Amino acid sequence: MRIRRLELKNFGPYRGEFKLDFGSKDEKNLWIIWGQNGSGKTHIFKAIKWCLYGCDPPPGSQKMRYGTERDAWEFIYGTHVGDRPPEPYMHVTLYLEVDSTDSKKTQQYIVKRSVFPSSQNPTNYTQISCDFEVIKDGRRSDVPIEEIESLLPIAASQFFMFHGEEIREMSQKHTEQTGKAIELIIDAETFRQGKEDLVSVAQDVENDLDDERRKSGGIDDLLDLKKKLQEKIQSLESECLLCKTEIAEKKGQLESVDMELAKNEASRIVKEGLDLWTQRLRSNEEERKKILGRRENLINDLPSKLLLLELERVLNEKEERQKKREAQWKEISELKGALQLTIGAEKLKQCPICRTIIADRERAHIENERKAVEGKITKLEAAIEEEDPTYYEIRDTVSKIRGSSLDFEQFKKDLAENALAHDEIESNITKLKEQLSDSKIREVQSLMAERDRLLTDIGRAQERLGNFIADLEEQKKRRDGALKMMEGKGMHDNVRRNLEKQYDLATRCLGAFEDLLGRLSEVRRSAIEGYSSRIFGRLTNKSEEYEGIEIDEQYNVSVTDKHKNIVKRTKLSTGEKEVVALSFILGLKTGSEKLAPLVLDTFFTNLDGTHTENIVKALPTFADQVILILTDSEYNTLKTIAPNSFFDRIALVWNTVRIQPEERSEIKIWKETGD
Amino acid sequence: MEGDRRLSEIPTIIEVSKDAYRMYRAMCKGESEEGSNTASQTTPAKEKERKGGRTPSKAFPGYTQAFLVAAALGIVKDKRSNLGKDAELIRGEYLRNNKNYEVFKQLIKSKCKVKTDNEVVDLMVQFSEFGVRELYDEFHKTGDIDFVRLSKISTSHH
Numbered sequence: 001m002r003i004r005r006l007e008l009k010n011f012g013p014y015r016g017e018f019k020l021d022f023g024s025k026d027e028k029n030l031w032i033i034w035g036q037n038g039s040g041k042t043h044i045f046k047a048i049k050w051c052l053y054g055c056d057p058p059p060g061s062q063k064m065r066y067g068t069e070r071d072a073w074e075f076i077y078g079t080h081v082g083d084r085p086p087e088p089y090m091h092v093t094l095y096l097e098v099d100s101t102d103s104k105k106t107q108q109y110i111v112k113r114s115v116f117p118s119s120q121n122p123t124n125y126t127q128i129s130c131d132f133e134v135i136k137d138g139r140r141s142d143v144p145i146e147e148i149e150s151l152l153p154i155a156a157s158q159f160f161m162f163h164g165e166e167i168r169e170m171s172q173k174h175t176e177q178t179g180k181a182i183e184l185i186i187d188a189e190t191f192r193q194g195k196e197d198l199v200s201v202a203q204d205v206e207n208d209l210d211d212e213r214r215k216s217g218g219i220d221d222l223l224d225l226k227k228k229l230q231e232k233i234q235s236l237e238s239e240c241l242l243c244k245t246e247i248a249e250k251k252g253q254l255e256s257v258d259m260e261l262a263k264n265e266a267s268r269i270v271k272e273g274l275d276l277w278t279q280r281l282r283s284n285e286e287e288r289k290k291i292l293g294r295r296e297n298l299i300n301d302l303p304s305k306l307l308l309l310e311l312e313r314v315l316n317e318k319e320e321r322q323k324k325r326e327a328q329w330k331e332i333s334e335l336k337g338a339l340q341l342t343i344g345a346e347k348l349k350q351c352p353i354c355r356t357i358i359a360d361r362e363r364a365h366i367e368n369e370r371k372a373v374e375g376k377i378t379k380l381e382a383a384i385e386e387e388d389p390t391y392y393e394i395r396d397t398v399s400k401i402r403g404s405s406l407d408f409e410q411f412k413k414d415l416a417e418n419a420l421a422h423d424e425i426e427s428n429i430t431k432l433k434e435q436l437s438d439s440k441i442r443e444v445q446s447l448m449a450e451r452d453r454l455l456t457d458i459g460r461a462q463e464r465l466g467n468f469i470a471d472l473e474e475q476k477k478r479r480d481g482a483l484k485m486m487e488g489k490g491m492h493d494n495v496r497r498n499l500e501k502q503y504d505l506a507t508r509c510l511g512a513f514e515d516l517l518g519r520l521s522e523v524r525r526s527a528i529e530g531y532s533s534r535i536f537g538r539l540t541n542k543s544e545e546y547e548g549i550e551i552d553e554q555y556n557v558s559v560t561d562k563h564k565n566i567v568k569r570t571k572l573s574t575g576e577k578e579v580v581a582l583s584f585i586l587g588l589k590t591g592s593e594k595l596a597p598l599v600l601d602t603f604f605t606n607l608d609g610t611h612t613e614n615i616v617k618a619l620p621t622f623a624d625q626v627i628l629i630l631t632d633s634e635y636n637t638l639k640t641i642a643p644n645s646f647f648d649r650i651a652l653v654w655n656t657v658r659i660q661p662e663e664r665s666e667i668k669i670w671k672e673t674g675d
Numbered sequence: 676m677e678g679d680r681r682l683s684e685i686p687t688i689i690e691v692s693k694d695a696y697r698m699y700r701a702m703c704k705g706e707s708e709e710g711s712n713t714a715s716q717t718t719p720a721k722e723k724e725r726k727g728g729r730t731p732s733k734a735f736p737g738y739t740q741a742f743l744v745a746a747a748l749g750i751v752k753d754k755r756s757n758l759g760k761d762a763e764l765i766r767g768e769y770l771r772n773n774k775n776y777e778v779f780k781q782l783i784k785s786k787c788k789v790k791t792d793n794e795v796v797d798l799m800v801q802f803s804e805f806g807v808r809e810l811y812d813e814f815h816k817t818g819d820i821d822f823v824r825l826s827k828i829s830t831s832h833h
Contacts, residue, residue: 296736298822299744303775305826306747307782314785394781401778408823 001151001596002625003048005095010087011050012043013658013665020044020654020667022625028651030620031627033667034635035656040665041629044656045601050075051092051113053154054132066145066154072115073125088117088128098151099595109151110135111144152596160589160596183555191517198513202506209503212496219489219496222482229479236472243465247458254454261447267436271444274432281425288418294411305406308398315398318391325385332384335377342370524591525551532557532587538618539579541610549583557584575607582615586622598623604634609641616642620649684792685767689742690760695804698811699741699764702734702820734810734820739769742803744825745810746779749802751828756804770796 054067134144533548
């Protein structure tokens with residue numbers, strides 16, 4: 001970027017219109033504006049910054065932002081000198097040209113900034129309005145601020161256009177704002193923006209991914225389930241296969257055993273007969289035990305049975321006595337009936353039938369009869385049998401004993417039959433054993449045992465196989481169910497998988513970008529360090545002591561001596577610090593590859609002759625366009641110490657003058673040029 | 676309460692004569708009449724079993740059963756002996772819990788005009804002293820007891 005022309009009207013101390021042409025001639029790239037203090041030279045510098053940014057933030061200011069009406073108002077009254085009220089109308093136009101990097105065509109920019117009152121006599125910033133426009137190649141831009149930022153960001157402006165004060169400020173301390181500006185110059189911001197863009201992309205993908213994960217929710221669980229079920233199915237299938245193999249093997253063995261047994265068919269039949277008779281023998285033994293068990297019960301019942309006859313005899317006696325007693329009671333009862341009749345008759349006076357009067361003699365006869373009956377009753381009652389309480393008990397006991405059977409004969413018969421059967425069985429077994437030799441028996445026995453074992457094994461294996469198959473079917477059903485559920489979520493899952501890939505890619509890109517950014521920053525920092533060191537080598541008056549400039553990761557600038565040791569800032573003189581700061585800025589400018597004018601405002605004040613001479617010699621090479629704003633004393637010093645080559649690069653010299661008593665400044669072309 | 680008192684009158688231990696005890700032991704455990712348990716001294720019953728006999732050497736499954744059968748035999752034959760009580764045969768509770776005892780008690784009380792369980796048991800012991808000798812004679816001779824004949828003895832005797 002180069003400044004081609006500056007037009008200002010009523011700006012600061014200037015009244016009326018002034019035009020400064022910065023058109024280059026041949027290789028001349030140096031413009032000087034000089035004047036006494038308060039003559040308005042710095043306002044030329046301010047006009048450039050105000051036009052571009054609408055403000056002029058002081059050195060170290062945190063307010064790196066584009067100006068507003070309020071800033072304009074402060075600027076108007078902040079620059080007012082004297083009693084006369086400032087002109088509320090200001091206008092600055094800046095003509096710029098930029099070499100396009102892609103088309104090699106020079107782009108033309110016209111930046112216009114105006115302030116005009118919205119009322120007749122404005123008293124505060126609300127009564128003024130600002131106008132700002134950028135015309136790029138003849139077309140008004142809709143985004144003027146972005147256009148300016150693309151040319152020279154506000155945050156970086158102090159490294160290209162600065163007061164001497166700013167250099168001094170930077171030489172004293174390194175501010176956070178400076179660090180940011182440095183990063184801006186070396187396009188770190190662009191990279192950071194790129195990184196943020198990548199982070200944003202990754203975030204967007206991640207959000208989409210989360211969304212798809214929700215939609216395909218649980219598919220991972222289903223996949224896990226499916227995997228586990230599949231593993232179980234495989235395991236069960238293996239188990240089934242093992243069982244089938246085992247069954248086949250056992251069946252093969254069984255066939256062999258059967259073949260062996262077939263060879264010993266005769267022996268086998270005899271053996272089977274022997275087994276049958278042995279089984280019968282066991283049954284016979286069991287039967288015998290049962291019979292003998294009956295014997296014990298019979299013996300238990302025997303005493304009562306033995307006593308039954310005796311007991312029956314006793315019972316008979318008791319029954320007879322009982323009968324006799326009953327007869328006695330009957331007789332007594334009859335007598336008592338007769339007694340009642342007699343007593344009744346005794347009381348009668350006449351016969352109830354014939355009404356004949358009962359005589360005394362007859363009455364005495366009845367009385368005698370009554371007494372005789374009473375005597376008989378008394379006699380019978382005295383002779384009556386005593387009641388036997390055991391009669392009924394014995395009767396019940398006899399009844400019970402009679403009811404129980406005691407058949408020793410049957411027992412004996414059963415036992416005898418059992419013994420007979422036993423003898424027959426033993427006889428048969430003996431015969432069969434005689435038919436079979438012991439070795440044959442053992443062989444067939446062994447084969448039969450083997451056969452039984454194999455059959456048992458086959459049965460168990462088949463049972464296991466059945467269980468495995470049932471389990472297998474169950475697991476397959478569960479797996480099919482899981483697959484069915486997964487089908488519905490499959491589409492979302494595919495999208496999810498794609499997004500996961502994208503997210504992975506974005507994350508990797510971000511990582512690679514961060515890595516690249518780190519490396520690039522390091523490369524740039526090293527380059528700036530190299531440029532700064534070379535420039536410092538040209539500018540310092542102690543080139544034999546100092547090696548160069550070192551810049552750390554936070555862009556803190558230090559001087560190193562010949563032994564690569566860092567020289568403490570406190571050991572440097574004020575001028576040295578300024579030279580270090582200038583070297584760093586110029587190195588930064590070179591390293592940033594930004595083509596911007598270098599504007600130095602009253603920079604040489606604190607520098608000694610050697611430093612000034614060194615800087616002046618090197619100055620034209622520092623930028624395509626160098627604008628020096630100098631006090632008259634600085635200008636005079638330059639004239640004495642600057643070499644001819646310096647003056648050869650001067651395109652034009654302006655002189656600012658303070659006009660009294662109008663309290664205004666003017667600027668005019670100074671005749672003394674390198675020409 | 677009446678029953679409890681009566682039951683409590685059954686002696687704790689039923690005692691018999693030494694000879695009777697030896698006989699019971701022979702018939703119930705298959706041992707010799709001398710009471711020896713050595714293998715060299717065998718009874719006919721044991722010998723029979725050793726030779727493959729299918730009847731067990733024990734004629735009775737226990738002392739209680741043997742005692743009751745012996746007592747019943749004595750009552751049936753109406754013969755009894757009072758030879759002393761020198762050896763413990765069974766515990767009274769075995770008798771008390773046996774269903775046959777009630778039959779004995781009813782019969783003995785009716786026949787012998789005794790009232791208490793102690794007296795009943797005493798008479799049972801006396802009857803058994805005779806009965807056990809009858810049983811043992813047969814067992815000693817044949818190695819077994821013919822229960823078929825025995826079960827009919829009461830009928831035949833009368």
